[in-house]
Amino acid sequence: MLSAAEDVFAAQGTGASTEEVARAAGVGIGTVFRHFPTKEALLEAVLLERLHRFVAEVARWAEAEDPGNAFYSFLGQWVDMGTAKNAYIDALAAAGAAAPRLGGEAQQRVLDALGTLLTRAQRAGTVREDVEVPELIALLVGASRALEYLGEDTSSRRRTVQIIFDGLRPSHRR
Amino acid sequence: MLSAAEDVFAAQGTGASTEEVARAAGVGIGTVFRHFPTKEALLEAVLLERLHRFVAEVARWAEAEDPGNAFYSFLGQWVDMGTAKNAYIDALAAAGAAAPRLGGEAQQRVLDALGTLLTRAQRAGTVREDVEVPELIALLVGASRALEYLGEDTSSRRRTVQIIFDGLRPSHRR
Numbered sequence: 001m002l003s004a005a006e007d008v009f010a011a012q013g014t015g016a017s018t019e020e021v022a023r024a025a026g027v028g029i030g031t032v033f034r035h036f037p038t039k040e041a042l043l044e045a046v047l048l049e050r051l052h053r054f055v056a057e058v059a060r061w062a063e064a065e066d067p068g069n070a071f072y073s074f075l076g077q078w079v080d081m082g083t084a085k086n087a088y089i090d091a092l093a094a095a096g097a098a099a100p101r102l103g104g105e106a107q108q109r110v111l112d113a114l115g116t117l118l119t120r121a122q123r124a125g126t127v128r129e130d131v132e133v134p135e136l137i138a139l140l141v142g143a144s145r146a147l148e149y150l151g152e153d154t155s156s157r158r159r160t161v162q163i164i165f166d167g168l169r170p171s172h173r174r
Numbered sequence: 175m176l177s178a179a180e181d182v183f184a185a186q187g188t189g190a191s192t193e194e195v196a197r198a199a200g201v202g203i204g205t206v207f208r209h210f211p212t213k214e215a216l217l218e219a220v221l222l223e224r225l226h227r228f229v230a231e232v233a234r235w236a237e238a239e240d241p242g243n244a245f246y247s248f249l250g251q252w253v254d255m256g257t258a259k260n261a262y263i264d265a266l267a268a269a270g271a272a273a274p275r276l277g278g279e280a281q282q283r284v285l286d287a288l289g290t291l292l293t294r295a296q297r298a299g300t301v302r303e304d305v306e307v308p309e310l311i312a313l314l315v316g317a318s319r320a321l322e323y324l325g326e327d328t329s330s331r332r333r334t335v336q337i338i339f340d341g342l343r344p345s346h347r348r
Binding site for chain 2: 128130131132134135137138139141142143144145146147149150153156159160162163164165166167168171
């Protein structure tokens with residue numbers, strides 16, 4: 001049901017009704033309300049589910065054999081996510097911005113996973129030392145917005161990502 | 175009246191009513207409708223007015239004696255604009271994205287002004303050669319979103335701007 005809810009909210013925005021979620025999930029509206037008494041509870045569950053997937057993905061990159069390149073592979077994948085992107089960004093921004101709704105645990109897991117990915121790349125010498133997790137989240141959020149603006153202009157997208165990546169490298173590696 | 179309309183839309187969003195604009199401008203609703211038959215016409219006039227101010231500001235920086243540093247001064251001022259920011263971003267993104275509503279002339283003036291600012295900085299050797307106007311607008315839009323996310327965290331804001339600026343510099347100047 002969460003997966004159907006995510007699809008519906010992604011396609012129609014968070015204004016989509018619980019009835020539409022029930023229809024997409026192929027269950028009665030009563031079933032949805034039994035699991036999620038309010039629409040806020042349903043939205044929160046979708047958001048948490050996304051965050052857990054995001055954490056799992058970051059953790060996978062953080063464990064890569066080549067942490068210096070893994071950092072940029074993760075970033076590149078993130079900014080290319082396309083349609084699923086905005087939903088993730090909202091989830092990430094909400095977590096990073098200490099949204100009280102999300103609870104401390106999910107938020108802390110996001111910050112820890114990004115911190116590990118970043119620290120390992122810094123130790124490998126591919127990311128400047130003065131970057132911390134808040135700037136990393138801000139750049140992910142900003143890069144997504146920048147590419148959203150550029151739309152399908154592939155060469156501009158590539159150059160924009162390159163500028164941000166070059167800015168993240170230590171001065172001797174740029 | 176345009177200035178009152180801009181204040182009202184900035185404070186309350188574009189959903190604010192024409193009645194509220196009339197009240198803020200100290201005129202009757204009939205007067206507003208005589209100048210702007212529809213709310214869309216009023217919004218468009220506000221957007222155009224903002225774009226003209228933006229063009230004038232970019233043109234001023236593009237004529238600076240030190241074009242290499244002027245480019246970064248303009249960027250720094252832009253990302254620090256604070257409350258007035260989102261309105262400008264919307265206007266800029268709309269112009270850059272070829273919004274048909276705006277008409278070709280206003281849009282072309284924005285693109286020309288940014289192009290002059292960028293080209294002069296590239297000639298002065300402070301901006302990498304492979305940056306073009308679309309990437310510049312994308313980075314302005316993205317940086318604003320990144321800083322909006324960071325809120326009042328001054329040191330993270332400064333580092334985020336620095337990363338983007340460093341990415342824009344030619345490799346030998348970073």
